[in-house]
Amino acid sequence: MKTLADLKKIREKAQEEMKLRGGSVRVKIVVGMGTSGIAMGAREVMKTFLEEISNRNLTDVLVTQTGEKGLSSMEPVVDVIEDGKPKVTYGNMTPDKVKKVVVEHIVNGRIVSDYVVATGN
Amino acid sequence: MSLKRIDLLICCGSGCLSAGAMKIKERFHEVLQEKGLTNEINIIETGCMGPCDYGPVMVIYPEGIFYKKVTPADVDEIVSEHFIKGRPVSRLMLQDEEENTFSTQKEVPFYQKQVKVALANCGYIDPESIDEYIATGGYEALGTVLTTMSPQDTINVIKESGLRGRGGGGFPTHIKWQMVHDNPGAEKYIICNGDEGDPGAFMDRSLLEGDPHRILEGMMIGAYAIGSNAGFLYIRAEYPLAIKRIKLAISKAKEAGLMGKNIFGTDFCFDAEVRTGAGAFVCGEETALIHSIEGGRGNPTPKPPYPAVQGLWDMPSIVNNVETFGNVPTILLKGAKWFASMGTATSKGTKVFALTGDIRNTGLVEVPMGITLRELIFDVGGGMSGGNKFKAVQLGGPSGGCLTADHLDVHVDYETLKERGAMMGSGGVIVMSDKNCMVNIAKYFMDFCVDESCGKCSPCRIGLKQMLGILERITSGEGKEGDIEELQRLGEAIGKLSLCGLGQTAPNPVLSTIRYFRDEYETHIRDKSCGNKVCLPLMHFNIDKDRCIGCSLCARKCPVTCITGSREEKYTIHQLECVKCGNCQDVCPVKAISRIPGMHPEVTAKRETDAKSTNHHED
Amino acid sequence: MTLEICKKYAPTKDNLIQILHDVQDTHPQHYISSAAVDAIAEYLNVPANHIYGVLTFYTMYSTTPRGKNIIRLCESPPCYIKGSENILRKLKIALGVQTGGTSKDGMFTLELCACLGVCGNAPVMMINDDVYGDLTEEKVDEILEKIRRER
Numbered sequence: 064m065k066t067l068a069d070l071k072k073i074r075e076k077a078q079e080e081m082k083l084r085g086g087s088v089r090v091k092i093v094v095g096m097g098t099s100g101i102a103m104g105a106r107e108v109m110k111t112f113l114e115e116i117s118n119r120n121l122t123d124v125l126v127t128q129t130g131e132k133g134l135s136s137m138e139p140v141v142d143v144i145e146d147g148k149p150k151v152t153y154g155n156m157t158p159d160k161v162k163k164v165v166v167e168h169i170v171n172g173r174i175v176s177d178y179v180v181a182t183g184n
Numbered sequence: 185m186s187l188k189r190i191d192l193l194i195c196c197g198s199g200c201l202s203a204g205a206m207k208i209k210e211r212f213h214e215v216l217q218e219k220g221l222t223n224e225i226n227i228i229e230t231g232c233m234g235p236c237d238y239g240p241v242m243v244i245y246p247e248g249i250f251y252k253k254v255t256p257a258d259v260d261e262i263v264s265e266h267f268i269k270g271r272p273v274s275r276l277m278l279q280d281e282e283e284n285t286f287s288t289q290k291e292v293p294f295y296q297k298q299v300k301v302a303l304a305n306c307g308y309i310d311p312e313s314i315d316e317y318i319a320t321g322g323y324e325a326l327g328t329v330l331t332t333m334s335p336q337d338t339i340n341v342i343k344e345s346g347l348r349g350r351g352g353g354g355f356p357t358h359i360k361w362q363m364v365h366d367n368p369g370a371e372k373y374i375i376c377n378g379d380e381g382d383p384g385a386f387m388d389r390s391l392l393e394g395d396p397h398r399i400l401e402g403m404m405i406g407a408y409a410i411g412s413n414a415g416f417l418y419i420r421a422e423y424p425l426a427i428k429r430i431k432l433a434i435s436k437a438k439e440a441g442l443m444g445k446n447i448f449g450t451d452f453c454f455d456a457e458v459r460t461g462a463g464a465f466v467c468g469e470e471t472a473l474i475h476s477i478e479g480g481r482g483n484p485t486p487k488p489p490y491p492a493v494q495g496l497w498d499m500p501s502i503v504n505n506v507e508t509f510g511n512v513p514t515i516l517l518k519g520a521k522w523f524a525s526m527g528t529a530t531s532k533g534t535k536v537f538a539l540t541g542d543i544r545n546t547g548l549v550e551v552p553m554g555i556t557l558r559e560l561i562f563d564v565g566g567g568m569s570g571g572n573k574f575k576a577v578q579l580g581g582p583s584g585g586c587l588t589a590d591h592l593d594v595h596v597d598y599e600t601l602k603e604r605g606a607m608m609g610s611g612g613v614i615v616m617s618d619k620n621c622m623v624n625i626a627k628y629f630m631d632f633c634v635d636e637s638c639g640k641c642s643p644c645r646i647g648l649k650q651m652l653g654i655l656e657r658i659t660s661g662e663g664k665e666g667d668i669e670e671l672q673r674l675g676e677a678i679g680k681l682s683l684c685g686l687g688q689t690a691p692n693p694v695l696s697t698i699r700y701f702r703d704e705y706e707t708h709i710r711d712k713s714c715g716n717k718v719c720l721p722l723m724h725f726n727i728d729k730d731r732c733i734g735c736s737l738c739a740r741k742c743p744v745t746c747i748t749g750s751r752e753e754k755y756t757i758h759q760l761e762c763v764k765c766g767n768c769q770d771v772c773p774v775k776a777i778s779r780i781p782g783m784h785p786e787v788t789a790k791r792e793t794d795a796k797s798t799n800h801h802e803d
Numbered sequence: 804m805t806l807e808i809c810k811k812y813a814p815t816k817d818n819l820i821q822i823l824h825d826v827q828d829t830h831p832q833h834y835i836s837s838a839a840v841d842a843i844a845e846y847l848n849v850p851a852n853h854i855y856g857v858l859t860f861y862t863m864y865s866t867t868p869r870g871k872n873i874i875r876l877c878e879s880p881p882c883y884i885k886g887s888e889n890i891l892r893k894l895k896i897a898l899g900v901q902t903g904g905t906s907k908d909g910m911f912t913l914e915l916c917a918c919l920g921v922c923g924n925a926p927v928m929m930i931n932d933d934v935y936g937d938l939t940e941e942k943v944d945e946i947l948e949k950i951r952r953e954r
Contacts, residue, residue: 236923
């Protein structure tokens with residue numbers, strides 16, 4: 064390391080690694096992991112999100128979980144929250160649907176309306 | 185490297201480690217392995233998060249959920265409920281008396297009045313990762329200083345910020361720096377004083393353990409300002425974890441090219457080495473510390489010459505405290521004005537305090553200078569523990585003094601505390617309840633100083649021992665009229681005549697307790713009674729016959745079999761034989777045994793006969 | 804043995820304190836023998852009396868053999884306020900020793916020390932490099948038992 068610019072590069076990379084602790088993220092994906100969500104396969108959904116986002120090196124995306132969301136009939140349920148945009152809720156998610164949501168919504172910004180069960184707060 | 189969805193920060197400061205944090209961490213590894221979650225969750229060991237009393241504590245991001253007093257048995261529930269189902273475990277969250285639950289770290293009242301500068305990263309980053317330090321803006325200040333500022337510019341910023349030494353004396357940091365900057369020397373040394381020995385102070389340990397790179401960066405900025413290429417971190421051997429972490433930080437900084445030759449491509453070269461103490465409190469005094477680094481006895485030497493003129497190996501040297509260095513990078517990053525906007529007219533910035541004793545939230549806190557003792561103890565510290573009443577607070581360790589309930593609205597800054605007979609010291613705050621005897625506490629501090637006196641100068645070596653002797657007499661019922669005045673006379677003389685800070689300040693606890701609790705000394709001396717039932721010779725145990733159920737448990741537990749009786753006659757303590765161990769009081773199922781202030785009349789009578797017979801022999 | 808340790812450090816006087824630590828820590832009985840002092844004196848080219856002067860100044864060094872594990876109970880005021888005296892009494896009974904003594908089985912030496920800086924969890928003690936906090940008499944038994952089993 065020889066310059067402040069070198070330091071900045073390391074800092075930016077390190078900040079991405081620490082983004083869970085309050086760094087700025089573009090998109091937050093929240094997987095509903097209540098008992099019924101898990102019974103319907105939320106674990107696999109979560110895993111696929113983590114893998115897909117990691118494989119594509121999407122550093123500005125954060126994946127987290129929440130409890131029961133009260134949409135039992137549509138589990139697994141996933142919220143996609145982007146700064147300044149209404150929340151999009153997808154239902155009846157599967158690993159294959161996750162892959163599509165990542166490509167279409169997270170990468171290209173096109174909501175996959177077939178899977179959407181609710182929008183807004 | 186796969187994407188993580190949870191950062192689990194486990195406090196691994198010495199406090200939480202002592203409460204079993206390692207076992208928790210191991211259990212998490214096991215459970216995550218079992219459930220196949222290791223790829224999704226980051227386990228990070230951090231430095232001290234502050235509220236040691238709640239240890240082991242942890243914070244879970246992204247939500248920032250705060251759990252306290254976690255046991256290995258709780259780990260399964262945290263993983264299956266929180267990590268898998270997204271339902272944080274509320275029974276592990278902090279609750280106050282009104283049963284409000286504080287789920288996230290930000291909501292916890294302990295953190296709310298705090299402003300973290302030196303402690304900013306403690307408990308937030310992994311201290312063994314240089315990248316995490318860099319992520320928080322680490323080494324940016326050093327880079328900026330080296331590439332855009334002259335040494336004099338750097339000193340000017342510190343001057344403008346008003347930073348003063350955080351180790352005790354409160355000497356303005358820029359004056360020391362300027363002196364060494366101006367003094368010629370073939371070599372100049374910068375020394376970090378990590379020989380934190382004040383009983384009840386542990387901020388330096390927590391900083392070295394929790395954010396070691398910050399200290400190194402502060403030191404290197406100082407080194408550049410004074411023109412030094414070599415530094416030493418003197419850390420007491422009682423802090424093995426701090427030593428390990430700082431050594432690791434040095435090697436990581438060297439690997440990254442942030443320490444060593446031509447740092448940031450400039451001409452500035454710097455190397456640091458760790459030296460450990462070996463159990464001598466006096467080595468916190470800067471001249472003693474220097475002798476110890478040189479490999480000798482840690483005896484202080486008279487000043488002048490000051491270390492800034494003739495220090496380590498007779499070269500101009502700076503000795504700054506750990507916390508002082510901890511403030512330096514942030515001052516340069518955020519500017520002198522920002523730092524000076526906090527605090528009072530003469531005491532700028534923030535100060536780390538270690539809250540201990542009979543206080544609910546023991547631990548480490550950082551607050552702006554000028555906060556009142558009331559805010560510090562009752563708001564941040566959560567008030568007294570166990571429903572006890574506040575009696576006094578000892579500030580500044582064995583060199584400081586006691587303040588009372590009348591002083592709760594005093595603003596905490598260097599000058600105000602000194603006027604009241606206490607001192608900032610390194611920031612130890614020992615809170616005492618009405619269960620404590622002030623004479624006993626003063627004796628305790630004196631005992632510490634007698635132990636730690638290096639023996640070089642006679643006022644400290646002999647004088648303190650005399651004071652301790654008087655205090656021992658007073659607390660064992662042999663006090664006499666004139667003792668208080670003698671203590672004051674000795675104390676003032678020792679304070680004026682001692683060679684170094686240890687002796688100069690050692691009488692303070694005695695002098696300040698006499699000043700504010702003279703009546704307690706007087707009852708000890710005149711009535712041979714310890715009102716707080718702490719000094720054993722000046723109190724006795726008594727069995728209340730009306731409450732005694734004659735179970736004989738006390739008699740069976742008495743180590744000197746001085747309790748006799750029967751179910752019918754109840755039990756009695758034979759006062760002359762009693763060693764006052766207190767076992768009987770602990771085991772009594774109906775609480776019939778209590779402590780009574782003063783000697784028992786039988787004991788007083790025996791003492792009088794004994795005294796007469798000795799006099800008789802002498803005739 | 805001592806010489807090997809010495810050789811890890813440059814033969815300059817300022818390394819004395821680190822060498823003494825190293826020699827003491829590697830000795831199974833945690834002390835510095837007179838033979839070791841002589842060896843260090845020769846290596847650093849300083850008189851042995853200088854070394855004794857230094858090593859007796861610092862409380863952590865011992866010139867007499869000690870137990871396998873060194874227990875250091877903090878005797879500072881924050882621990883005292885929280886009842887360290889009871890812990891000391893408990894340790895003395897459990898180990899059958901006075902302060903400074905070594906248990907008959909050679910497992911433990913009981914010492915007192917100044918503040919360990921873990922005051923938030925007072926009373927505390929350090930056994931070798933590990934700190935144990937929030938001590939109670941029951942916990943002392945558990946800890947001693949665990950160490951006895953491990954070593």
